[in-house]
Amino acid sequence: MVPSAIVTLAVLPLTPNGKLDRNALPAPELASTSGYAAPRGQTETILASIFADVLGLDRVGIHDDFFAIGGHSLLATQVVARAQQELNVQLALRALFEASTVAGLAARLNSSTEIKVSPLLPASRQQPLPLSHGQERLWFVEQLGLSNGGYNVSAAVRLTGKLDVDALSAALSEVVRRHESLRTRFAGRGDSAVQLIDPPWPVVLSPEAVATEDAARQRLVALMQQPFDLAQDRLLRVALLQLSPDMHVLALSIHHIVSDGWSMGVLVGEIETLYAAFCAGRPSPLPELPIQYADYAVWQRRWLEETALQRQLEYWTVQLAGAPGSIELATDRPRPAVPSFRGAVHRLTVDQACTA
Template sequence: MGTIPHDHERAALVHKVRSLSAKRRRALFALLRKEGVDVSALDVMAPPPRRADDPVPLSFTQQRLWFLAQLDGASAAYNIPAAVRLRGRLDRTALVRALEAVVQRHEALRTRFADHDGVPYQHIGDGRDIEVRLEELADPADLPLICAGEAATPFDLERGPLFRARLLRVSDQEHVLLVTMHHGVSDGWSVGVLFGDLVALYEAYCAGRPSPLEPLPVQYPDYALWQRRWLADGVQERQIGYWKKQLTGVDPRLTLPADRERPAVKTYHGAREVFRCPADLLERLRTVGARYDATLYMTLLAAYTVVLHRCTQQTDIAVGTVVANRNRSEVEGLIGFFANTLVMRTDLSDDPAFCELLTQVRKTALEAYDHQDVPFEAVVDALQAERSLAHSPVFQTMFVLQEARTGREDRLGELEVLPVEFDVDTTKFDLTLDLRETPEGLDGTVEYNTDLYDRETIRRFVGHYTTLLASVVADPEERVSALPLLPEAERRRVLVEWNERPAAVAGGGRCVHEWFE
């Protein structure tokens, strides 16, 4: 089958195709398809005529969240909270005006999910129901509790709004901005878009200038309409075939052995454990990956599968992951829910050397990226995966790597911007390992379900993962069964002391010390 060229040649070709009339484009696409050329990347995301208040079908990702909301009721599990401290002389009028302009710029932030005869649609409002709340913070010690409470307050998907902002005044020289969005109208990439737009608008308004932002080529509802048409044109069918072959027979229950039996109905009660790997270990991990033509993500994911394998004694490991799913230039600067879920399945049955496992993970990841467009919910449907109230379909544990931050993320005009740390007591999965590259090293967060795990269990897990990373850089050609997970002193304690009092792990059916043998 023919392929479309890449990079500057592809960009030039896309530009030429978009300059054609709709009739000429259809004729060209028909001819190219006849010749066996995949033309999906050339399809133009031309927004159809619509009024701002016209209902639009949900995107596939939005549809899944709407379904979960019907199943679970109001929940904060899919809130996306952010809080930053602003130090310096703040122009509050300019900031509020900039926030209002961001809301007007992005239709997603003015969207709610309206029910029409049992079918959910996007309904885009005028934004007048969104208010930036200005408040005095009487006691700075209350800030973590306020942030946690804001993050834990559910949205009403049908009534909206699905975006809210609060500005807390600590003093003339210090404020705290809280922004919360529902995942149905936003994702991790969108947070960066929002703050990037906010910085540009605030700085312009402080200087008495108009908005410097170029008009957006499309809005999120345009993307939702285009996505359905594009996937229906053969893309979904081709990609579904790959995922059915890749995931048939996967065990959806595989997870870290639990401290308690799984509740009959899945809960979202969560907590977080944070850790850091030093910068020199991060650099050595990059070096190991490069040696085997693998990215840092692939290296860290391979290590994660080893820990899960060693803890469960299972050799078929399925881990969820997230991709930004913004492969088209039209949507790069758009706020909305584009992120998609992929499943990385790994086979450790032959006790491979870590470098061999890394090669396998690399191949799996690259194939998954080539089939990332089909919505995860469509994959679940095609697999006819078990639908259970007790657990998620296909996988229970998630792995995420966030790239190092770039650009001016520490300034808002003349203001210094600092993150505000606070606890979030919800989680979507049994266990999520979230890693971020920083100049100081690898910052990690383990988000876990507190109805399944004790904090001490998660702390042991963190110790095993970080020890394994050090073992990998020391000898990436060692068999995965022989890579040390524990410091020698702890290994003696596990194998000797715990063996003398082998308490079974509830729900796991095995002794705790067996995790690590």
């Protein structure tokens, strides 16, 4: 709620009916806060360029305060993201609030108070491929046998009109080829696991005839709740349900260890693009992927083990000193050692007048 600039005007511009004409207000002239000083060295040059680009200014001096020349918290996130990418550092958002000039932020980075991040590059497939930390957590839960399909990520797309099943099968096969995650299994090795990437496999769709919407819904629920064996199964399941000659439902079920909600949007978008191309007899318009998720997992492990893990551990050890070893939450009844997953669904209909 604090304005980033205050501009004095002799008179406020008004519309013909006497209201404030906001579009006619002049843009603030955000001058240097301390006189222009040119960047010194590569880090300051890059940061000054990022500041100026994000703020829409011709140039920014190294002593100009980011928040005094038009910056705010939303723009600060852009600066931090750009700095991380262009300088290969792990930079916290608060760093810009604590050192809000180019000179101050550069000095902070050059003094190694921020963690240096090595570039993310393709990793050799001739070595055992580790799991990312997020994947390892999911793998551990699956070893306990408690998820019961709870980590399945699913999507169902209704397809209306004449369907080219061969083109759709080819689109899905190409997506599987492009993304190693969709053909990755996870085999136990000691206390953890490794990623096993299978060769591309063809997706062959055979439409399943279903008589009613309810039958289709039951089939979808069964597909989406079917558990995966992370070591043996393909972690992508596909079904094509046919309600009529011109009405189909494409159902996808993927384990969360290789996908998430954002990934499903990417997956469906790629299927749409490839299907349109293959129906028209064109090749895939999608570029090859320079980085796969296994490359990220190797990078994450190496970065944490080399630089960040001990620092993070020491921080949280101090922060959590004296904290209780467990938290006993009040419950309405004793909880069993193994969750039953029993629950209930209550359905109701909201009338049209209310929804309107």
